[in-house]
Amino acid sequence: MKHLLRSASLAGVAAVALTLSACAGGDDAAEDGAAVAPTDAQAELTYAIWDENQKPAIDQNIKDFNEQYPDIKVTVDLTPYQQYFTKLQTQGESRTLPDVFWMNGPNVQLYAANDLLEPLTGLVEGGDLDPSKYPDALNQLYTYEDAQYGVPKDFDTVALWYNKALFEQAGVDLPTDDWTWDDFNAAAGTISDKLSDQGVYGVVTELNSAGQSSYYDSILQAGGHVISEDGTTSGYDDPASIEGLQLWADLVADGSAPTLEQMSDTKPNVWFNSGKAAMFWSGNWSVAEMKDSPNKDDFGTVRLPEGPEQRATVIHGLANVVAADSENKEAANAFLAYLGSEEAQRTQAEMGVANPAYTGTQQAFVDSVPSFGIDVFLESADEMSFPYPISKNTAAWNALENELLPQAFSGDRPVEEVARELADAMNEELAKE
Amino acid sequence: MTSVDRSPRAGDGLASPARGSTRRAAARTGPPRKAPAGGARRGHDGWWPVLFVLPTMFGVVLFYLWPIVQTGWFSFTEWGAFGGQTWVGTENYVRLASDPDLGTAIVNTLVYTGIVLLGIPIAMVVASLLSRPGMRFTAFYRVLYFMPYVAMPTAVAMVWRLIFNGDFGVLNWALGLVGVDGPAWTSTPGFALVAVSIVGLWTSLGFAIIILSAGLKNIPSELFEAASLDGASPWRQFRSVTVPLLTPSVFFVTVITVINGFQLFDLLYALMGQGNPAIQETQSLVYLFYNEAFLRNDKGFAAAIAMVILLIVGAVTLLQFRMQRRWVTYA
Structure with a gap:
């Protein structure tokens, strides 16, 4: 779950609906978004977020916002990710959602389809927001039936983190941007063998509760897919997808990676952070944690290795949204517009908490920890990123993934058998949407 | 709490x-x-x-x-994503009856409750020791035993998670000293339930000790005097005076322990966490409810689970009250 906790975790659907221009004006009542409040407006707003690491930057954002809008008071409501959407769902049910809150890819369609989110139409028409300043993939992710509902806040891709000291100890050449699966597998195996007396493993990643930094990427690298482009059928029974899953089952089976039990007791980020794993598939959300690691001087990042079919990483980003039932919609819109501004996003980048979505502000994030070489996350976004898989009720089949796939990665059942069962169950859920 | x-x-x-x-x-x-x-x-x-x-x-x-x-x-409806119920008759119950998770959850809950109930005899021994005449620092010991019960389950679970950690936990380190290679306690099916039960037993011990101590205090000392005048040994006194007169307290503690046992959730959740490969084999009835209601957002189905839990707890408690006539002595 650690991944999901971090900034931009889930989803990065992008190309789902390229035909739709993000913010076409409203010919539908639901699309008439509210406008922005004047600077002397008085209001009290609640802003719900889930990442404690980002709180200092958010507090700074609010302070800066209050220089323009001194009488809009914003209270931050911090709920850990594990409870965030449970709480949000209950609030949605009683129509008491926070005025402004974080949204992610897997959930946006559910909230938008139930008319709980305010479209951005008013902001865009009033000239207070320019969607072209954000990556197109993210605008598309937050667009549902012709209307855009979220202002992209940040985005993340996945790369290969490695520990130089452990590579040197094991006498293995450092990873490069040109690595393939074979290079990666060989290095992971050698390091695990040579450093086993120290309890060091070749590679760790999240396999128990999310695929963003592991099998979502390897499935794409093998040429498979998690969900069809129109979001109606599962791709888990595609032989290429199965090959992508097999990568991890093999790494666990030959001891290059710790077992699923070991990665549940001690989370993957902790294995890597404490110098007990030489490689770590993870996103740029790990920067905030790893820059405080005692081993930080040994850490570096390169692109994910090239699979049998291609290079690939999923891309996802968070967005800020305004509740359709907010009583201070115009004040909320003013805050929303500020959070999407270049200034606010640059602040977040400079404080090293998130890789901002606003074009041109990312360099500040890259510079926040120069030794990690984190421009690789931006390059990956430009050159090899694919939309994060979502549908209208993503959570329903995410639960199936988390229930079934660990059985395949742990070696309890053959990968192909589990993948086919998952595809059938997932298709059943998709049919209900 | x-x-x-x-x-x-x-x-x-x-x-x-x-x-x-x-x-x-x-x-x-x-x-x-x-x-x-x-x-x-x-x-x-x-x-x-x-x-x-x-x-x-x-x-x-x-x-x-x-x-x-x-x-x-x-429990007879299906919930929409954000409220709105549709009547579906007994569909949820039919589905529940054929759900293999229900059987697993019931067995796990019973095993957990059974292990935690073992704490009552232990608590009886400790309470008896604490109420021995001449025992010093009894208040201190009581506080010591009661503390786990009032501590936040989450905080307790955090500490036990570290102890139980498969690679770096102190428990496996100790086992390693005697040549045993311990498992990842909270992430391996089978072991996880034992681990959760041990922590459950440990946290509930203090409560049982306090209630039983109070029960012991209520036994009139004349009875012991009379018994010793009649030549009864300390063991005989314990068996024939202490135990029967303590049965009302034991009964109360048993009822509460069983009800708490059936409500097992927070400890399990905090000790195992989400994304645990052993959770499906280890889940309790209330965890099953939580999973359906809040993770899968199938609240109608979850309501059916809640009704089943209510019926089971009600039936077990009723049975206990019926049975008490056979073994509980009211002075």
Whole structure:
């Protein structure tokens, strides 16, 4: 779950609906978004977020916002990710959602389809927001039936983190941007063998509760897919997808990676952070944690290795949204517009908490920890990123993934058998949407 | 932690109904046959007693009975993503009956409750030791034993997670000293349930000790004097005086422990966490409910699970009250 906790975790659907221009004006009542409040407006707003690491930057954002809008008071409501959407769902049910809150890819369609989110139409028409300043993939992710509902806040891709000291100890050449699966597998195996007396493993990643930094990427690298482009059928029974899953089952089976039990007791980020794993598939959300690691001087990042079919990483980003039932919609819109501004996003980048979505502000994030070489996350976004898989009720089949796939990665059942069962169950859920 | 609030009240009534502190407690806990006097007097008092009970009844009806009725209704519906119920008849129950997770959850819950119940004999021994004449620092020991019970389950679980950690935990380190290669306790099916039960036993011990200590204090010392005058050995005194007179307290602790056992959730959740490969084999009834209601957002189905839990706890508690006549001695 650690991944999901971090900034931009889930989803990065992008190309789902390229035909739709993000913010076409409203010919539908639901699309008439509210406008922005004047600077002397008085209001009290609640802003719900889930990442404690980002709180200092958010507090700074609010302070800066209050220089323009001194009488809009914003209270931050911090709920850990594990409870965030449970709480949000209950609030949605009683129509008491926070005025402004974080949204992610897997959930946006559910909230938008139930008319709980305010479209951005008013902001865009009033000239207070320019969607072209954000990556197109993210605008598309937050667009549902012709209307855009979220202002992209940040985005993340996945790369290969490695520990130089452990590579040197094991006498293995450092990873490069040109690595393939074979290079990666060989290095992971050698390091695990040579450093086993120290309890060091070749590679760790999240396999128990999310695929963003592991099998979502390897499935794409093998040429498979998690969900069809129109979001109606599962791709888990595609032989290429199965090959992508097999990568991890093999790494666990030959001891290059710790077992699923070991990665549940001690989370993957902790294995890597404490110098007990030489490689770590993870996103740029790990920067905030790893820059405080005692081993930080040994850490570096390169692109994910090239699979049998291609290079690939999923891309996802968070967005800020305004509740359709907010009583201070115009004040909320003013805050929303500020959070999407270049200034606010640059602040977040400079404080090293998130890789901002606003074009041109990312360099500040890259510079926040120069030794990690984190421009690789931006390059990956430009050159090899694919939309994060979502549908209208993503959570329903995410639960199936988390229930079934660990059985395949742990070696309890053959990968192909589990993948086919998952595809059938997932298709059943998709049919209900 | 609600049980902390309600236990002392209920405890008084159960542990010493002879003192008859309140009629309500006596009526609730005493065997029905013993209450004719109370019943007769109620006729005299007219509506007064009802008036006094009214504030409590208000809370019980509003916060317990009405939600139960609502849950019962919800269990026959399907919930939309953000509310809105559609009547689906008994579909949820039919689905539940064929759900393999239900059987697993019931067995796990029973095993957990069984292991935690083992704490009662342990608590009896400790309470007896604490109430020995001449024992020093008893207050200190009581605090020590009770602390785990009042500590936040999450905080307790955090510490135990570190102890149980498969690679770096102190438990496996200790086992390693004697040449045993311990498992990842909280992430391996089978072991995880044992690990959770051990922590459950440990946290509930303090509560049982306090109640049993209070029960011991209520045994009149003349009985022991008389017994020793008659030449009864300490062991005989324990068996023939202490144990029978302690049975009301034991009964109370058993009822509470079983109910708490069936409500196992927070400890399991905090100890194992989400994304644990062993959770499916280890889940309890309430975890199953949580999973359906809040992770899968299938609240109608979850309501059916809640009704099943209610029925099981109700049936077990009823059975316990029926059985108490056979072994509980009220002085």
